[in-house]
Amino acid sequence: MRVVVRLWTVYHNLVMSKSKQSTRQPVSDCRAAGTVEGGLSGLAAGVLLIAMTVFAYSPVYNAGFVWDDDDYVYENPLLTSPDGLRRIWTTAQSPQYYPLVFTTFWIEYRLWGVSAGGYHIVNVLLHAINAVLIWRLLRRMGFGGAYVVALIFALHPVHVESVAWITERKNVLSALFYLLSIKSYLRFEATERRRWYATALLLFMLGLLAKTVICTLPVVLLLLRWWRRQPIGIRHVLRLVPFAVAGGIMGVVTVLYEHHNVLHGAYGAHWALSVPERVIVAGRALWFYIGKLLWPSPLVFNYPRWRIETVEPLAWLWPLAAVLVAIALWALRNRWGRGFAIAACFTVITLSPALGFVNVAPMRFSFVADHFQYVASIGVIASVVALAGVLIQYASQSFKAHTRRSSIRALGIVLTAVVVVALGTLTYRQACLYRNVEDLWRHTIQYNPGSWLARGNLGVLLRRRGDLDEATQHFQYILDHCAAWPEPQVQAHTNLGHIRRLQGEYEKAVHLYEQALAAMPNKHEARFSLGVTYFALDAYEEAEREYRRYLEDNPDDARAHFNLALTLEAQERPSEAEARYHEALRFDPQLALAHIKLAGLYLRQDHPEQAENHYLAAMELRPRNVDSRVQYADFLESLGRGQEAIELLQAGLSLDPKSKQLKSALAALEGVESESPPD
Numbered sequence: 174m175r176v177v178v179r180l181w182t183v184y185h186n187l188v189m190s191k192s193k194q195s196t197r198q199p200v201s202d203c204r205a206a207g208t209v210e211g212g213l214s215g216l217a218a219g220v221l222l223i224a225m226t227v228f229a230y231s232p233v234y235n236a237g238f239v240w241d242d243d244d245y246v247y248e249n250p251l252l253t254s255p256d257g258l259r260r261i262w263t264t265a266q267s268p269q270y271y272p273l274v275f276t277t278f279w280i281e282y283r284l285w286g287v288s289a290g291g292y293h294i295v296n297v298l299l300h301a302i303n304a305v306l307i308w309r310l311l312r313r314m315g316f317g318g319a320y321v322v323a324l325i326f327a328l329h330p331v332h333v334e335s336v337a338w339i340t341e342r343k344n345v346l347s348a349l350f351y352l353l354s355i356k357s358y359l360r361f362e363a364t365e366r367r368r369w370y371a372t373a374l375l376l377f378m379l380g381l382l383a384k385t386v387i388c389t390l391p392v393v394l395l396l397l398r399w400w401r402r403q404p405i406g407i408r409h410v411l412r413l414v415p416f417a418v419a420g421g422i423m424g425v426v427t428v429l430y431e432h433h434n435v436l437h438g439a440y441g442a443h444w445a446l447s448v449p450e451r452v453i454v455a456g457r458a459l460w461f462y463i464g465k466l467l468w469p470s471p472l473v474f475n476y477p478r479w480r481i482e483t484v485e486p487l488a489w490l491w492p493l494a495a496v497l498v499a500i501a502l503w504a505l506r507n508r509w510g511r512g513f514a515i516a517a518c519f520t521v522i523t524l525s526p527a528l529g530f531v532n533v534a535p536m537r538f539s540f541v542a543d544h545f546q547y548v549a550s551i552g553v554i555a556s557v558v559a560l561a562g563v564l565i566q567y568a569s570q571s572f573k574a575h576t577r578r579s580s581i582r583a584l585g586i587v588l589t590a591v592v593v594v595a596l597g598t599l600t601y602r603q604a605c606l607y608r609n610v611e612d613l614w615r616h617t618i619q620y621n622p623g624s625w626l627a628r629g630n631l632g633v634l635l636r637r638r639g640d641l642d643e644a645t646q647h648f649q650y651i652l653d654h655c656a657a658w659p660e661p662q663v664q665a666h667t668n669l670g671h672i673r674r675l676q677g678e679y680e681k682a683v684h685l686y687e688q689a690l691a692a693m694p695n696k697h698e699a700r701f702s703l704g705v706t707y708f709a710l711d712a713y714e715e716a717e718r719e720y721r722r723y724l725e726d727n728p729d730d731a732r733a734h735f736n737l738a739l740t741l742e743a744q745e746r747p748s749e750a751e752a753r754y755h756e757a758l759r760f761d762p763q764l765a766l767a768h769i770k771l772a773g774l775y776l777r778q779d780h781p782e783q784a785e786n787h788y789l790a791a792m793e794l795r796p797r798n799v800d801s802r803v804q805y806a807d808f809l810e811s812l813g814r815g816q817e818a819i820e821l822l823q824a825g826l827s828l829d830p831k832s833k834q835l836k837s838a839l840a841a842l843e844g845v846e847s848e849s850p851p852d
Contacts, residue, residue, distance in 0.1 A: 350380030388420030456492025625661035731761030
């Protein structure tokens with residue numbers, strides 16, 4: 174213990190002692206030629222920035238949930254269970270281990286439940302606050318075009334995916350703490366007050382608990398110090414060691430979580446890339462992101478997954494171009510200033526977790542996604558604004574000296590207004606795609622016809638809606654054009670099996686499910702559905718076999734226990750069926766149908782008291798369920814308790830006055846009662 178205390182004392186004295194050189198005067202060599210803030214006060218400029226952001230994203234306020242939002246929000250059991258908040262922080266049961274994100278969802282679930290509008294509004298407000306923080310930070314560091322950068326960041330359509338997609342709360346929330354951490358650390362450097370250091374570290378750790386993509390912050394802080402021409406000594410590096418340790422730990426946690434938990438694990442053929450292939454992916458991805466910032470059209474939810482060929486010389490142009498630009502920026506740093514080199518370094522470093530060197534789950538669909546560059550885009554935007562300022566200043570040299578300043582400002586305001594209106598319009602249009610998931614998938618297919626992610630999910634949506642012909646077309650397209658990967662093939666076979674089963678073609682459905690299982694034996698959905706199909710064919714032994722195999726890998730699935738119980742009951746094995754019904758209720762106490770089946774089972778075994786207990790339990794769980802109410806009424810009538818049966822049905826009619834089944838059952842019972850002889 175003494176050794177630990179002594180080491181901490183040495184570390185504290187080394188890194189926390191006040192620097193002899195003042196850091197209060199930041200120096201910037203990357204200024205734009207003025208700002209569009211003009212005579213606006215700081216408060217008015219901030220309000221205007223937030224208002225423009227809120228207006229540009231107005232289509233999402235009435236939008237619904239899209240892909241992955243079910244697992245993250247409206248079907249997430251951690252948001253509804255009594256111990257959900259504890260499990261969010263202490264278990265690996267969340268889709269990803271970002272407990273701060275799920276804590277916000279847990280709170281909001283209690284405010285607006287499964288109404289998507291509330292979650293969308295929070296995302297938009299977080300994005301607007303991030304834009305304000307970017308403005309204030311860049312202004313603090315002496316960047317003349319800070320407000321323009323913030324405007325473009327707030328209204329750039331490439332950020333719609335991060336803001337309009339509820340699941341990407343991860344981006345906007347982690348960026349908030351990232352920017353606040355930078356702000357606090359700059360205050361620490363200016364004042365040498367330890368409370369600001371502690372605040373910066375705490376905010377950074379909170380950001381990591383929202384998304385670990387911000388783990389590169391320690392390097393960014395050193396870059397910002399170099400940009401402001403402040404010395405970087407061993408003391409300044411050691412101060413960032415706790416930040417690096419926290420980022421490294423959370424980075425490892427995320428990698429392990431991605432590998433084992435997310436989308437069945439980030440491993441397999443999708444991620445089997447050699448080092449040269451990853452270098453090509455990184456180079457191409459870097460230029461892809463820059464290109465989308467400079468020309469944001471089209472923006473697609475799922476971009477095509479590139480084929481990487483290391484033997485093609487042209488493939489190496491992407492990383493080679495990046496290296497040449499980096500060398501040029503470094504060589505010209507004294508002539509052009511450090512700002513452009515810093516912006517390039519910031520972009521590459523911040524993007525590095527998403528450039529393909531680390532396996533992440535979305536790489537099975539594409540190597541790139543708009544939401545990967547949410548924070549990294551600041552570097553490119555700042556560079557473009559600075560370059561525009563330089564060009565405007567150069568163009569103004571032809572004007573007379575006394576008109577030069579006003580002309581520069583007017584030209585800057587006009588150019589900014591044009592860009593802001595254009596970007597805001599594109600953002601508004603892009604946000605409209607997130608009103609419902611069907612529009613999102615159709616737009617994706619329009620620009621990426623080979624997207625098996627979009628076709629598969631749209632097919633499922635159409636199948637559930639009853640549009641079986643169009644759903645079949647999408648699944649057949651996957652079978653015909655996506656043969657390189659087994660996963661989409663299995664998905665297509667399984668869903669085509671569902672369609673054939675819905676159409677009553679059970680033999681064809683069995684064949685399709687078996688094809689899916691031949692490609693991926695652990696495809697649980699196909700095995701479960703195969704059991705359902707065998708049951709429909711009265712092949713009870715085969716159905717039992719498939720359900721038992723399914724339960725080997727999914728022992729806590731209440732549906733499987735219930736279906737196995739039905740199969741056992743059909744084979745006249747009541748004691749085994751009874752045990753399985755109870756297992757189903759153990760894993761899902763809300764399964765009212767299991768109570769109904771147990772009631773019928775006990776009734777046939779001449780155990781009326783136990784049967785009534787289960788009828789009552791079913792009624793308590795689902796008071797509006799007509800079938801269970803009618804069955805319970807028949808049970809009461811069989812026991813000579815006709816009046817209770819009538820009252821039960823009358824209570825049901827008060828809940829559902831239009832139910833013909835309840836009216837018919839009640840009429841039959843009242844007829845029996847009226848024909849009974851008086852006592």
